[in-house]
Amino acid sequence: MNTSFDFEKPIAELLQQIEKVKQVEEKTKVDMSATLAELQEKLESAKKEVYSNPSGWQKVQISRHPDRPYTLQYIEMICDDFIEMHGDRTVKDDKAIVGGFGSINGRTVMIIGHQKGTNTKLRQYRNFGMANPEGYRKALRLMKLAEKFNKPVVTLIDTPGAYPGLEAEERGQGEAIARNLLEMSVLKVPVLCFVVGEGASGGALGIGIGDRVYMFENTWYSVISPESCSSILWRSWDFKEKAADCLKLTSENMYSNKLIDGIIPEPLGGAHYDPAAMAETLKAKIVEDLDALCSRDIDELINERIEKFCAMGVVQEG
Amino acid sequence: MAWFKREKKGIITSTEEKKEAPDGIWNKCPNCKKPLHYAEQVENKYVCHYCGYQLRIGSKEYFSILFDDNDFTELFPNLRSGDPLEFVDTKPYKDRLEENYAKTGLNDAIRSGHGKINGQDLVIACMDFNFIGGSMGSVVGEKIARSIDYCIEHRVPFLMISKSGGARMMEAAFSLMQMAKTSAKLALLSKAKIPYISLLTDPTTGGVTASYAMLGDINISEPGALIGFAGPRVIKETIKKDLPKGFQTAEFVLEHGFLDFIVDRREMKAKLSSFLKMMAN
Numbered sequence: 001m002n003t004s005f006d007f008e009k010p011i012a013e014l015l016q017q018i019e020k021v022k023q024v025e026e027k028t029k030v031d032m033s034a035t036l037a038e039l040q041e042k043l044e045s046a047k048k049e050v051y052s053n054p055s056g057w058q059k060v061q062i063s064r065h066p067d068r069p070y071t072l073q074y075i076e077m078i079c080d081d082f083i084e085m086h087g088d089r090t091v092k093d094d095k096a097i098v099g100g101f102g103s104i105n106g107r108t109v110m111i112i113g114h115q116k117g118t119n120t121k122l123r124q125y126r127n128f129g130m131a132n133p134e135g136y137r138k139a140l141r142l143m144k145l146a147e148k149f150n151k152p153v154v155t156l157i158d159t160p161g162a163y164p165g166l167e168a169e170e171r172g173q174g175e176a177i178a179r180n181l182l183e184m185s186v187l188k189v190p191v192l193c194f195v196v197g198e199g200a201s202g203g204a205l206g207i208g209i210g211d212r213v214y215m216f217e218n219t220w221y222s223v224i225s226p227e228s229c230s231s232i233l234w235r236s237w238d239f240k241e242k243a244a245d246c247l248k249l250t251s252e253n254m255y256s257n258k259l260i261d262g263i264i265p266e267p268l269g270g271a272h273y274d275p276a277a278m279a280e281t282l283k284a285k286i287v288e289d290l291d292a293l294c295s296r297d298i299d300e301l302i303n304e305r306i307e308k309f310c311a312m313g314v315v316q317e318g
Numbered sequence: 319m320a321w322f323k324r325e326k327k328g329i330i331t332s333t334e335e336k337k338e339a340p341d342g343i344w345n346k347c348p349n350c351k352k353p354l355h356y357a358e359q360v361e362n363k364y365v366c367h368y369c370g371y372q373l374r375i376g377s378k379e380y381f382s383i384l385f386d387d388n389d390f391t392e393l394f395p396n397l398r399s400g401d402p403l404e405f406v407d408t409k410p411y412k413d414r415l416e417e418n419y420a421k422t423g424l425n426d427a428i429r430s431g432h433g434k435i436n437g438q439d440l441v442i443a444c445m446d447f448n449f450i451g452g453s454m455g456s457v458v459g460e461k462i463a464r465s466i467d468y469c470i471e472h473r474v475p476f477l478m479i480s481k482s483g484g485a486r487m488m489e490a491a492f493s494l495m496q497m498a499k500t501s502a503k504l505a506l507l508s509k510a511k512i513p514y515i516s517l518l519t520d521p522t523t524g525g526v527t528a529s530y531a532m533l534g535d536i537n538i539s540e541p542g543a544l545i546g547f548a549g550p551r552v553i554k555e556t557i558k559k560d561l562p563k564g565f566q567t568a569e570f571v572l573e574h575g576f577l578d579f580i581v582d583r584r585e586m587k588a589k590l591s592s593f594l595k596m597m598a599n
Contacts, residue, residue, distance in 0.1 A: 177529075312496075316400050
């Protein structure tokens with residue numbers, strides 16, 4: 001693991017020790033297996049302790065880990081075949097949202113998701129996963145295509161927000177997201193949504209209206225990032241940990257507030273520790289849900305979808 | 319020279335005899351800085367008669383401008399916010415709500431009413447910026463959703479007057495989901511083929527722009543209104559350049575194709591009722 005967080009320090013230290021012991025063993029040819037075993041045991045228990053109950057802010061950090069898998073990596077791992085499609089047919093192709101038809105266990109599915117880059121150059125190319133209006137319009141075009149050919153839609157959400165740029169405003173960022181919310185709520189095919197990393201506000205919701213909305217265990221989903229929340233409410237970025245707690249943005253919070261349908265467990269420490277296992281869990285969930293949803297009457301499903309979102313919110317009648 | 323010499327010291331007028339000093343009768347136009355008399359403002363539909371600036375007004379004023387004889391039935395007036403997250407920033411959300419109830423006399427940042435404009439039925443939901451910046455939380459979402467249900471049930475056109483800084487942070491993800499809720503309800507309204515007019519007033523930004531405000535059968539605005547998704551300050555920080563003059567004004571948004579027209583508040587009622595008439599005939 002090339003990047004570790006403050007709270008992972010005990011683990012990083014143990015890993016270092018193990019590495020050292022291994023080097024010594026190689027050099028001196030002395031059998032150190034007893035020491036190694038002891039250290040491994042310590043490592044396991046340290047992992048359990050550190051990852052058993054991460055705070056809101058820690059989850060935000062894990063969700064942003066640069067080694068976490070992104071949409072295209074998941075697609076590669078869960079699809080037998082995939083054809084990527086580009087462009088919104090109006091302005092251009094947005095690199096921050098990708099999509100296309102994929103085949104999962106022989107079933108054709110439209111997969112759409114935010115895409116971040118894996119190195120500095122690619123991060124810029126993908127605009128850090130912040131989509132412009134074209135991205136949302138490409139997503140809608142692909143969903144409409146899926147609807148036409150009666151293929152279910154799966155979206156993978158991982159964005160720090162819709163891009164707040166000059167051209168984005170000129171081309172109607174607000175309208176593009178709003179249109180997706182409306183169209184997705186009545187899309188005539190089953191829709192599954194997974195928050196696989198960051199779920200920031202309208203930028204996330206813009207591809208996030210589905211029959212089932214899940215969050216991966218170590219992700220966050222809210223109306224604003226903890227940093228921005230801190231800077232608005234406390235006029236400083238120093239309260240981001242507190243803001244993360246206040247916003248109740250973790251998968252557990254979101255599930256207990258009935259704002260999502262379920263939590264997808266991650267490998268210990270996060271999805272980046274074992275991307276293959278993570279993809280396997282994701283694939284299994286997609287297959288299970290589509291088996292159940294594809295046989296349902298679609299009008300009934302749409303009614304349930306609308307009713308689910310309409311039940312969200314807490315009001316008092318005076 | 320005793321005639322101007324004060325004989326008794328201090329204030330000698332008793333409290334009962336005191337005349338009420340007129341309060342808030344004059345205020346200044348925020349644009350041209352000229353003094354405006356309250357009676358003139360009302361008469362001129364809260365538009366500055368010197369420079370044409372459309373003063374920021376709330377639901378009370380919009381209802382009085384649009385509904386015939388200011389006669390309407392208020393819908394779902396008693397909805398108030400819960401505090402599902404027990405949110406505390408510099409002060410508890412509960413206290414913030416109480417302060418705003420007392421300050422504005424409103425129950426949240428939106429009111430909805432059913433009345434007639436030039437004889438035609440219309441439901442108007444109008445946001446109040448005075449209440450926590452017109453922010454959209456559960457009550458705003460719920461009231462819009464119920465108003466839409468009401469419109470579908472009674473087959474009455476719907477006018478939404480937006481005026482908001484965006485989602486209400488103190489309700490976090492609950493606020494976010496109001497975007498989904500209102501948009502889903504609008505899909506049903508659209509399916510029922512009932513006209514939906516979205517009037518975006520100064521300012522309309524954030525999650526409100528990215529949901530119901532941009533989904534009108536017609537989207538309209540008032541001259542000079544600020545309309546955008548991201549706030550100007552955020553965009554400036556992102557692109558690290560000064561923003562062009564007139565960026566994110568109603569005129570800019572019209573030019574880029576996201577509004578049908580801009581109408582001066584003094585002609586608003588006539589224009590709305592002529593649209594409604596065309597839809598009905």
